[in-house]
Amino acid sequence: MSSELDRRRLLGLACAGLGTCLLRRGAAAEPVVGATVPGDEIPAREASWYRSLGERRVECQLCPRACQVADAETGGCGVRENRRGVYHTLVWGAACAVHVDPIEKKPFFHVLPGQRALSYATAGCNVECKFCQNWEISQFRAEQVKAVYLPPEALAKAARQAGAPLLSATYSEPVVFWEYVRDAAVAGRRLGVRSTVVSNGYIQEKPLREVLPLLTAVKVDLKAFREKFYRDLVRGELGPVLKALEIIRGAGVWLEIVVLLIPTLNDSEAEVRDLARWVAGTLGHEVPVHFTRFHPTYRLTNLPATPVATLDRAWAIARAEGLQFAYVGNVPGHAGEKTVCPGCGEVLIERVGFRVLSNRLRDGTCPSCGRAVPGVWA
């Protein structure tokens, strides 16, 4: 369903809006906008969130790992580097994946249904999920991945010209390219393009709060509801993710949650119930939660795909716990793809996969009972 922008088209999109062709920015060594180059040929920029520890050492203040990084070393994400005591992001403007996707693919089910999002990513990630679907970009360092040089203005213009009202930072982990996300959101606003983020939510409070006002919606992958899972399979922590969810919700930015159910690892009835109860009780009944199907990949190839019955059970538990918008994903045609009015039970939005078949919402309300349905509808 996604359409990858080929290099030529991307170059055209990027240049046309700038009013000049093959614009070079700053130093002669800087790559041409829209050019595909090895990641390490894109100029590094000083990172926004870190502090000096003396002796040319720094502490990253972007994600809860808080890496302490010596001179000439990179942080755990592989895309931030200490250069003589100054911490740099190596991926600002270094888009290694650019596609125009349906917004349902993120998935956002309550954000401009049927619209498209210009979706972008850079190399790197701050965790290492053994089941990562995009490990070929997320688990590699900046210099190991080819990138298209797309500064924020070019990204926003490309979205406009592709007819996408949304930008979406996704695929790998936007936290590790947070400065790029921030600047793209600012550039997008100038052109009427809104920004969304698809993240693991493993981020410190300060950078999260600084960028949230620029965002329209955030989707967080809540990978499990047990610390052990996060420790053993993610190399991260659950606690900071839950805190980030509360901050996002509290900031009034639209939030949706995805839970990838993996057979035997995070799919127990008790864990799903705990998770649903926490979301309903802490974040609110109206936060959409998508239970999605796992397929074996990366370092977790010894488990089968999630049985549909497991997803059915999780879907039922979530609704029983009071979640008004529980969904099932990666099972095209499943009844759990529909948005149903929590007031009268009317089917409001019908979908198959990432395609919207019908949308009966009227100004964000149910046409049958008039109940307002939360989301970003216009």
Place this chain on the structure above:
Amino acid sequence: MSEPLSRRELLAVVGAGVVGAMSAGATPVPGRRGTVGVARLGGAADGAGPSIEVARQAIGSALAAATGEASGTGAARRLFAANDTVGIKLNCLGGPRMSPRPVLVEALAALLGEAGIPPERIVVFDRSSRELGRAGFAIRRSGGPFLCFGIDNDFDREPSSHGAIGSCFARLVSTTCTALVSFGVVKDHDLAGVSAGLKNWYGVIHNPNKYHDSNCDPYVADVVSHPFVRGKLRLTVLDGGVAQCHGGPAYRPDATWPLGMVAVATDPVAIDAWAWKVIDEERARRGLPRLAEARRAPRFIATAARYGLGVGDPAAVKEVPA
């Protein structure tokens, strides 16, 4: 105190043996566990290095001392088969002042040549061609006394899990080379404690940044005990002309001193334990806390020893002068 091998470790040992046996023509690796051969060799902080003859003599005699063979060439003949493809992994992260000196690498290649390895089957490599070039190495994929180029992005397409790591290995290591040499330096490392021979192997996986927790332990040992490395690793050489006791892995001139040695061992753990001792002694001379007191003891050395890779107790390592 040794611990019994887990099933995984046992499999790794068996796997390593299989890989080693597959290296056609290789004779049992000589050398002595826990032994490090050292030869005097001046530093090059002033830019003036030894001649190729002096370097060749130093490496050869240190190798002879490490293995108990009569000569370096004789030892090399026992370590490497004429049909081996030998990969020499350098550590050039520290730039021109804290990397193995080209003249020493040329000397080792010459020694291998004397042992019957043709130039086109000696591959000097590091993480990137850019780092090699910065350290003074000419990049070449054909011709010359040895080939020399970076891994750059030439990794296996699928990750391989071993112990706590899951990584794509450089194809040079997994596929091309039948024998490996670690050629590092003697320096401090901010997280691992010591960066010498073992830590150098972080440069052959695609994601070393994921394995810096817990002073890189057990990750360094897990990389080296992976059959791709363990089954092929024959030799470790350290250019200790100038060593660094603090502030690594980047080059920091105020923390360097002229150690004036080249060290060689077939025991990859013993030579790291030796480097640890040397660094700690210099730190003590300067009034710096020892690495353990600085909370970065290179614990991966003991883990590597526990895996059966060599002798990890610095007090048990025997330094044999050439």
